[in-house]
Amino acid sequence: MSDIQHSPKTEAADTAEILTGAEIVVRCLVDQGVDVLFGYPGGAVLPIYDALFHEPRLHHVLVRHEQGAAHAAEGYARSTGRPGVVLVTSGPGATNTITGIVDALMDSIPLVVLTGQVPTHLIGSDAFQEADTVGITRTCTKHNILVKRAEDLPRAIHEAFHIATTGRPGPVLVDIPKDVQFARAPYQGPKEVRFAHVYAPRTKADPARIREAVALIAGAERPLFYTGGGIINAGPRASALLREFAALTGAPVTSTLMGLGAFPAADPAWLGLVGMHGMFEANHAMHDCDVMVCLGARFDDRVTGRLDAFSPDSKKIHVDIDPSSINKNVRVDVPILGDAASVLEDLIAVWKAEKRKGSKEKLAGWWKQIETWRARQCLRYRPSDTIIKPQYAIERLYALTKDRDVYITTEVGQHQMWAAQFYRFEEPNRWMTSGGLGTMGYGLPAAVGVQLAHPNSLVIDIAGEASVQMTMQEMSTAVQHDLPIKIFILNNEWMGMVRQWQQLLHGERYSHSYSASLPDFVKLAEAYGGVGLRAETPDELDGLIEEMIDIPKPVIFDCKVEKSENCFPMIPSGKAHNEMILGDVEDIGSVVDEAGKRLV
Amino acid sequence: MSIEPPASAYDMAHDVEIETIATFAVLVDNEPGVLHRVVGLFAARGYNIESLTVAETDRAAHTSRITVVTRGTRHVLAQIEAQLKNMVSTRYVQDVSRDPNGVERELALVKVRGVGAERVEALRLADIFRARVIDTTSESFIFEITGAPSKVDKFTDLMRPLGLVEVSRTGVLSIERGAETL
Numbered sequence: 001m002s003d004i005q006h007s008p009k010t011e012a013a014d015t016a017e018i019l020t021g022a023e024i025v026v027r028c029l030v031d032q033g034v035d036v037l038f039g040y041p042g043g044a045v046l047p048i049y050d051a052l053f054h055e056p057r058l059h060h061v062l063v064r065h066e067q068g069a070a071h072a073a074e075g076y077a078r079s080t081g082r083p084g085v086v087l088v089t090s091g092p093g094a095t096n097t098i099t100g101i102v103d104a105l106m107d108s109i110p111l112v113v114l115t116g117q118v119p120t121h122l123i124g125s126d127a128f129q130e131a132d133t134v135g136i137t138r139t140c141t142k143h144n145i146l147v148k149r150a151e152d153l154p155r156a157i158h159e160a161f162h163i164a165t166t167g168r169p170g171p172v173l174v175d176i177p178k179d180v181q182f183a184r185a186p187y188q189g190p191k192e193v194r195f196a197h198v199y200a201p202r203t204k205a206d207p208a209r210i211r212e213a214v215a216l217i218a219g220a221e222r223p224l225f226y227t228g229g230g231i232i233n234a235g236p237r238a239s240a241l242l243r244e245f246a247a248l249t250g251a252p253v254t255s256t257l258m259g260l261g262a263f264p265a266a267d268p269a270w271l272g273l274v275g276m277h278g279m280f281e282a283n284h285a286m287h288d289c290d291v292m293v294c295l296g297a298r299f300d301d302r303v304t305g306r307l308d309a310f311s312p313d314s315k316k317i318h319v320d321i322d323p324s325s326i327n328k329n330v331r332v333d334v335p336i337l338g339d340a341a342s343v344l345e346d347l348i349a350v351w352k353a354e355k356r357k358g359s360k361e362k363l364a365g366w367w368k369q370i371e372t373w374r375a376r377q378c379l380r381y382r383p384s385d386t387i388i389k390p391q392y393a394i395e396r397l398y399a400l401t402k403d404r405d406v407y408i409t410t411e412v413g414q415h416q417m418w419a420a421q422f423y424r425f426e427e428p429n430r431w432m433t434s435g436g437l438g439t440m441g442y443g444l445p446a447a448v449g450v451q452l453a454h455p456n457s458l459v460i461d462i463a464g465e466a467s468v469q470m471t472m473q474e475m476s477t478a479v480q481h482d483l484p485i486k487i488f489i490l491n492n493e494w495m496g497m498v499r500q501w502q503q504l505l506h507g508e509r510y511s512h513s514y515s516a517s518l519p520d521f522v523k524l525a526e527a528y529g530g531v532g533l534r535a536e537t538p539d540e541l542d543g544l545i546e547e548m549i550d551i552p553k554p555v556i557f558d559c560k561v562e563k564s565e566n567c568f569p570m571i572p573s574g575k576a577h578n579e580m581i582l583g584d585v586e587d588i589g590s591v592v593d594e595a596g597k598r599l600v
Numbered sequence: 601m602s603i604e605p606p607a608s609a610y611d612m613a614h615d616v617e618i619e620t621i622a623t624f625a626v627l628v629d630n631e632p633g634v635l636h637r638v639v640g641l642f643a644a645r646g647y648n649i650e651s652l653t654v655a656e657t658d659r660a661a662h663t664s665r666i667t668v669v670t671r672g673t674r675h676v677l678a679q680i681e682a683q684l685k686n687m688v689s690t691r692y693v694q695d696v697s698r699d700p701n702g703v704e705r706e707l708a709l710v711k712v713r714g715v716g717a718e719r720v721e722a723l724r725l726a727d728i729f730r731a732r733v734i735d736t737t738s739e740s741f742i743f744e745i746t747g748a749p750s751k752v753d754k755f756t757d758l759m760r761p762l763g764l765v766e767v768s769r770t771g772v773l774s775i776e777r778g779a780e781t782l
Contacts, residue, residue, distance in 0.1 A: 134633060139640045143688040146632065163688055197629055198691050324682035327675065 016186035021150040021176065022047035024187050025114065026055050028157040031189050034085050035059060036076060036452050038069035042089025043129060044116030047181035061452060061481055064473035066093050068445035070100020071471065074109045075449030078432045079407055081235055083110040083164050084449065090116045091129030094175075095136065099439055101171045102140045106436025107258060108233055110169035112160050113141075119179040120148055133175045142170030143197075148177065150185035155193040167201025168322040169233055201321060205338035210346045211354075213293070213317045213334050217347075218356040220291035222366045223251035226274060226303075229258030229435070230296015230320060232428045234340035238262070239428040241344035242295065248351055250358035252370060254282035256297045257420055258435040265424035271370070275303040276571050277417040280378035280580055281370055283569075286311050287577035288369070294318045296340045299329040300436070309576035319343045378569045379421055381583050388538050390415065390490045390561040394422035394462065397488060400545045405457045407450045409433065411443040411467030414496035414567045419462040441470030444487060448474055451483040458486070458549060465491040465558075466515055472524070478554040479529040486548055487556045489521060492563045500566045505573065525556035534558040617673040620697075621650065623704060625774050626684055627692040627782050630656050630664040634689045638666055641687070647672060647680055651706075651749075651771035663691065665782075669749075669772050692782050696774040703777055707770045708752045709734070710743045714763030722762045729755045740765075 019027060025048050029037065036059045041049045052060055063069040066088045073084025084104075088097055094115040104111045118127040134146045143163050147156045153176070160172040217223055225246055231238045239262045246253050246269055253263045254274040263270055272279035274286055283305075286292070292314045297303065299318075304310045307329065316332040318325075319340060326335040336343055381391045408423055409432040410416040416433055425431050432450060434442035443461040451459040461468070468489055478485050490496075498513040522532030531551050535544045541559070548555050568583035628634045635654055642649050650669040657665040670680060677695070684693045696702040710731070712722045715738075722741060726733065731745035745755050749772055756767055776782075 135636070138633060138636055139644045196631070197688050199688050322686065324679060324686050326682075328679060331675075 016188060016192075018184050019187045020047065020051070021153055021181040021183050021185065022051040024150065024153045024185065025157060025176065025181070026051040026058065027187055028154060029085060030055065030057050032158070032161045033082070036061060037085040037087050038063055038072040038076070038449065039087030040066050040069060040089065040093060042093045042116065044090035044118060044178050045087060045093070045114075045176075045181075047178065048087065048114070048116070048176070059452075060087070061448070061477065063445065063448075063477050065471065066096035067099050067441070068448070068471050068474040068477065070097045070111065070113070071103065071439070071442050071445035072449035072452070072474070072477075073111050074100060074104050074107075074442075075409060075432050075446030076453045077104075077109050077111060077449075078232075078446070079429050079450040080453045081429065083112055083161060086111060086113040088113070088115055089129065090118055090133065091131045093129075094133040095131055098137065098140065099437075101137060101173065103434055103437040103439045103442065104171040105140055105142065107434065108169050108229060109171070110164040111171040112157075112164050113171055113173040114157075115173060115175045116181070117146065117175045117177040120177045121179070123177065133173070137173050140171075141173045142168075144173040144175065146175040146177075147180055150180050150183035153180065153185065154188040155196060158188075158190045158193045159195045159197070161190075162195065163197075163199060167199075168325075202337055203321065203339035203342050205319075205336045205343045205346055207346070209334055209336045210343070210350050213336060214347060214350045214354060214356060216291050216315055216317060216334060217249055217251070217293060218351070218354075220251070220289075221362060222285075222288060222290040223249060223293065223363070224285050224289035224291070224314075225251055225253040225263075225293045225295060226255070226286065226297055227253060227259045227262055227295045228256040228297025230340045231259055231262040232296075234296065236428055238296075238341035238344060241341055241348060243267070245344055245348050245351070248348065248356075248358055250360060250363050251293070252285055252367075254278070254285065256300065256303055256435070257433060259297060260420060260431045261425035261428045264426040266426055273420050275300075276305065277421065277567055277569065278571075279421075280376050280569050280582065281373035283571065283577040283580055284373045285370060289314045292316045294320075294332070295344070296320065298322075298325045301329070304330060305571045306574060306576050311577070376582070378580075378582055381565075381568075384562065385538060388535060388541060388559060388561045390418050390492065390565050391422055392538060393488075393490055393535075393541065393559050393561055394418050396541050397460070397462070397545055398423045400542065401458060401460065401549065404549070405454075406430065407432070407447075407454060407457055407459045409443040409446040409450060409459070409461045411461070411463045412438045412440045413464045413467055413498075414492075414500065414565075415462055415464040415467075415490040417497075417567045418490070423462070440464075440467035444468055444471045444485075445474045445477075447485040447487070448477050448481075448483055451478070451485050452481070459483075460486045460488050463487055463489045464496060465489050465493065465518055465521070466495045469519075475525070475528040475530060475554060475556070483554060484552050485554050487554070488548075489556065489558055490561050491518075491521070491558050492561050492565065493518060494563060496565075497567070499564075503566070521556045521558035525554070528554070530554035530556060532556050532558065534560065536560045617675065619671050619673055620677070621669060621671050622677045622680075622695055623667060623669050623697040623702070623772055623774050624681065624684060625694045625696050625782060626666040626668065626690060628664050628666060628687070629689045629691065630662045631689060634664065635666070637687055637689060638668065638684070641683055642668075642670070642680075645679075645683065647676065651769070653771040653773055667696075667772055667774050694776075694782060696776070699776060701777040702774055704748055704772050704774045705746060706749045706752050706772050707744065707746045708756070709768045710745060710756060710759055710764060711740060711766040712743065712759050712763045713740045713765045715739055718762045722759060725755070725758050725762070731755065
């Protein structure tokens with residue numbers, strides 16, 4: 001422990017190339033395998049932009065607002081499994097990224113955010129475009145650092161990539177004063193630097209816990225897998241192993257919003273989304289199961305509902321790479337600290353070694369019960385011949401795009417929940433949404449990042465007309481970089497989820513949730529140099545969706561939908577999983593009592 | 601099945617366990633902002649800080665030792681420990697208060713103003729507590745006392761009616777008995 005070097009002077013340094021700080025930054029990115037970065041220039045990063053000018057291996061995407069850079073990097077990261085990189089200037093450049101940084105922290109997305117800073121001798125003097133960036137971002141990054149000497153840059157940046165991508169992934173910010181970008185220092189590659197921190201997250205689980213978990217699962221009569229974004233973060237192998245283990249045990253699988261795609265929606269064992277707007281069968285299974293296997297999820301309040309009535313009779317196994325997630329909200333019986341893929345591998349190995357059998361007969365009663373819940377058909381809605389129902393719009397979008405190489409992003413609100421319910425995912429990394437932070441405006445820039453990573457794929461941002469206006473300017477980014485993203489707006493003219501809560505919880509007093517003066521989205525698309533389409537009736541929807549898919553340019557699709565449609569099923573505030581309300585409930589205004597109205 | 605709904609989402613899981621005091625010894629990399637990380641973590645997650653001490657303890661290894669005294673249920677204390685361990689700058693965390701070999705000490709400077717019998721009594725009590733007089737005027741004493749936090753508490757309680765006017769405490773320091781190290 002005492003041999004940690006803080007300003008390493010290795011032999012390599014004597015023979016290493018001497019570069020400017022700015023050149024070191026660019027070289028670090030290249031050596032880390034970065035191909036795309038998202039950014040916006042400004043005074044305090046101009047030396048780095050100058051170095052970028054001479055570097056053909058890095059594709060810089062100029063955004064229109066730094067928040068867009070952070071979300072685009074998130075979309076890139078989530079759809080590739082590689083870290084997203086952001087480069088912005090000091091002061092407002094840095095502060096504008098903060099929503100995206102918090103979003104990445106909440107959803108465990110690996111980001112490396114490089115910010116310019118005023119020269120070291122001006123720090124603390126309230127200089128032009130100075131902000132205490134490391135101070136502001138200390139509680140919203142996994143780690144951050146202000147680099148005051150050019151010789152510390154290689155280590156700081158390589159370590160930032162290491163920290164962002166290992167353990168529970170997250171955003172790491174490196175703040176680089178302008179004089180450090182000009183100063184010269186020896187370059188060190190990723191293998192030459194010595195990290196400053198003793199940081200070694202545990203990935204391999206305790207074998208005793210694995211055996212305990214296997215025994216519990218094998219003995220279960222009503223087992224359930226509850227999976228989350230941790231499976232996606234653990235890589236495609238984790239998804240494959242989840243499929244294998246679920247098949248071995250014969251248990252049903254549900255997932256959080258972040259985990260969609262880890263388990264195929266086409267599999268008969270798939271119960272669909274869990275939680276506040278989750279499936280009737282998934283939530284009832286959560287409530288009634290006797291062994292819950294939580295893999296890479298964190299018992300978020302949108303999933304658990306009322307904690308004191310959460311799955312009262314189950315033994316809970318919790319697999320997580322973050323020790324602070326275990327026993328945070330829900331006390332569990334078998335905590336397993338480790339990487340989801342590694343743990344699944346161990347579980348499968350022990351299951352096979354102990355010759356455990358997933359007994360169809362033993363689980364027959366459980367599956368029979370699940371079938372009765374499924375028969376309730378919780379996603380049913382009243383169809384219409386004249387008005388496009390938002391659910392119908394997603395159903396048609398899914399039907400017409402499912403056989404393509406498609407990636408979906410969303411904004412936040414009703415449209416996001418309908419997308420999670422009605423769009424079905426068979427593979428991981430295909431679904432990008434803001435789960436933890438719930439950031440309106442995430443989807444459009446995220447789609448930019450996804451399209452950059454997958455230039456030949458169909459990338460659709462399922463949006464609401466309110467959310468999408470928060471980052472609409474990134475349409476210009478899409479046009480500049482020839483990114484043919486499709487922005488599919490479910491336009492109900494309301495902040496739909498706000499309106500729904502006001503209807504249910506606030507006596508139908510629709511306080512400031514109606515957007516008057518909406519733009520003409522078709523003309524807006526044209527103004528940006530994209531293509532605008534509008535669907536107003538169900539019979540024209542299919543043709544227009546097909547037209548949208550075929551346009552090799554960014555498209556804004558203004559889908560005019562039923563204005564007062566509510567998103568169901570729903571676990572109302574203050575209720576348990578088995579007290580869901582469905583779309584055919586008669587008197588919606590009376591289902592939430594006074595106490596429940598105070599909940600978030 | 602009917603369950604009375606709770607008043608607020610944050611009251612949903614009533615933690616009926618009792619709160620206890622805990623002392624965490626945290627060995628961190630001595631780098632700019634590391635104290636803010638710890639304080640920010642406590643503030644952001646709503647944990648209490650009863651006392652906090654920090655100083656570099658190994659210059660060559662660039663490590664500082666932070667001793668933080670906090671209060672919470674068993675569940676909250678476990679969360680605090682996990683969150684402290686999660687910081688990239690953290691090298692080691694130990695709940696010293698749960699360690700039977702843990703030793704805790706605190707230093708306090710106590711100013712007592714008074715004349716006559718009260719002044720004599722203050723000096724007599726200081727002697728019993730093995731507090732040292734480090735400054736004196738005709739109407740005041742400054743005592744220096746070292747010991748477990750409870751001893752310091754007891755001393756200041758006794759001094760209050762005798763003219764205690766000012767207290768400065770270091771906060772708790774801790775170390776483990778025996779040859780073992782953090």
